[in-house]
Amino acid sequence: DGGITQSPKYLFRKEGQNVTLSCEQNLNHDAMYWYRQDPGQGLRLIYYSQIVNDFQKGDIAEGYSVSREKKESFPLTVTSAQKNPTAFYLCASTMSRVGTSGYNEQFFGPGTRLTVL
Amino acid sequence: GDSVTQMEGPVTLSEEAFLTINCTYTATGYPSLFWYVQYPGEGLQLLLKATKADDKGSNKGFEATYRKETTSFHLEKGSVQVSDSAVYFCALSDNSGGSNYKLTFGKGTLLTVNP
Numbered sequence: 001d002g003g004i005t006q007s008p009k010y011l012f013r014k015e016g017q018n019v020t021l022s023c024e025q026n027l028n029h030d031a032m033y034w035y036r037q038d039p040g041q042g043l044r045l046i047y048y049s050q051i052v053n054d055f056q057k058g059d060i061a062e063g064y065s066v067s068r069e070k071k072e073s074f075p076l077t078v079t080s081a082q083k084n085p086t087a088f089y090l091c092a093s094t095m096s097r098v099g100t101s102g103y104n105e106q107f108f109g110p111g112t113r114l115t116v117l
Numbered sequence: 118g119d120s121v122t123q124m125e126g127p128v129t130l131s132e133e134a135f136l137t138i139n140c141t142y143t144a145t146g147y148p149s150l151f152w153y154v155q156y157p158g159e160g161l162q163l164l165l166k167a168t169k170a171d172d173k174g175s176n177k178g179f180e181a182t183y184r185k186e187t188t189s190f191h192l193e194k195g196s197v198q199v200s201d202s203a204v205y206f207c208a209l210s211d212n213s214g215g216s217n218y219k220l221t222f223g224k225g226t227l228l229t230v231n232p
Contacts, residue, residue, distance in 0.1 A: 006160075042121075042206065042222040043161075090160055105151070106220055108160035 002027045004109035006091050011114045013078070013085065021076045021112045023091030030095060032074035033106065036060060037088040046089075049074055078114060086116045119144045123207045123223035130197055130230050138192040138226045140181075140207035148209040150174075150183055150190040151220070155204045164192075164205070197230045204228070 004025045013019045025032065031050045035043040045058030049068040063082025068074055074093075078085045092106040124139040142148065149168045153161040165174030170185035179194045190207060207223040 004160075040224065042224040043220075045219065048219070092161075105163060105166060108153075108162070110160045111158075113158075 004091060004093055004107055006089075006109035006112050008112060009110070011112055013114060013116050015116060016080045018077055018079050019114065021078070021089055021091075021114070023074045023076065023109060025072055025074075025091075025093045025107075025109075027093060027095075027107065028071070029093035029107070030071070031093060032068070033092040033094075034058075034064070034066065034074070034076045035090045035092065037090060037111075043090065046076065085114055088113050119148070119209060119211050119221040121207050121209055121221055121223040123205075123226055125224070125226065127227040127229060130228070132199055132230055132232050133196045134230075136192070136194040136197045136201075136228070138205055138207075138228070140190045140192065140223060142188050142190065142207075142209050144188075144209055144211050146211050148211045150181070151208045151210070152179070152181055152190070152192050153206040153208060153222075155206065155225070157203070161206065197228070199230045199232050202228055202230045 007022045033048045034046040036046055037043050044060050046060055046064050047055055047058050047066040049055035052068055052071050055066050055068050063079055065077045089112045091109040094106050120143045122141050151166045152164040154164045155161045165176040167174040167183035170183055173182045181190050181192045204225045204227050206225045208220045210220050
């Protein structure tokens with residue numbers, strides 16, 4: 001079955017630690033995204049990548065970093081510089097890239113809940 | 118910039134009641150519109166979509182019509198079930214100016230359906 005997997009489902013971090021959230025897709029999608037979700041708020045875009053070895057900051061990139069070394073993988077690192085990292089993190093992917101035609105339906109993974117102890 | 122405004126929740130209904138969740142948008146171009154649903158502890162799933170004016174998206178008894186004149190995409194269901202309890206997100210993808218990579222989401226509406 002094609003889809004997006006995220007791991008771990010739950011993650012606990014001590015203050016001052018960096019942690020990395022995994023996101024893998026086997027949909028052969030070009031573009032991948034990381035969102036943060038806080039209670040009562042919509043999704044906010046952290047980073048996105050349209051192609052391997054390229055990525056762009058979203059609306060709330062400070063304190064986060066990403067890499068895109070393979071088409072199917074887009075890991076997110078939450079660094080110690082992120083002051084309030086406790087949240088639900090969602091990874092998504094789409095077939096389209098910027099400049100291509102058509103609407104942009106995004107497919108989401110099941111999410112990782114990060115808690116800072 | 119683009120924005121999506123949806124009615125604030127929470128919304129609490131009895132089983133078999135009629136559901137409406139309002140959604141209006143602001144976009145510079147001709148966006149595609151989406152409703153996503155999020156069940157507790159899970160990621161988002163696409164519920165329905167509409168890509169041009171007057172299109173009606175439908176799925177699992179839910180419907181929404183793309184109204185360009187009122188810039189709206191209200192979600193409706195004639196008879197809700199307990200299993201419909203979830204958070205519903207309205208979203209748009211602006212297909213002009215090279216911005217079609219990005220989805221802009223509303224804040225979500227929590228729906229609780231009681232038996």
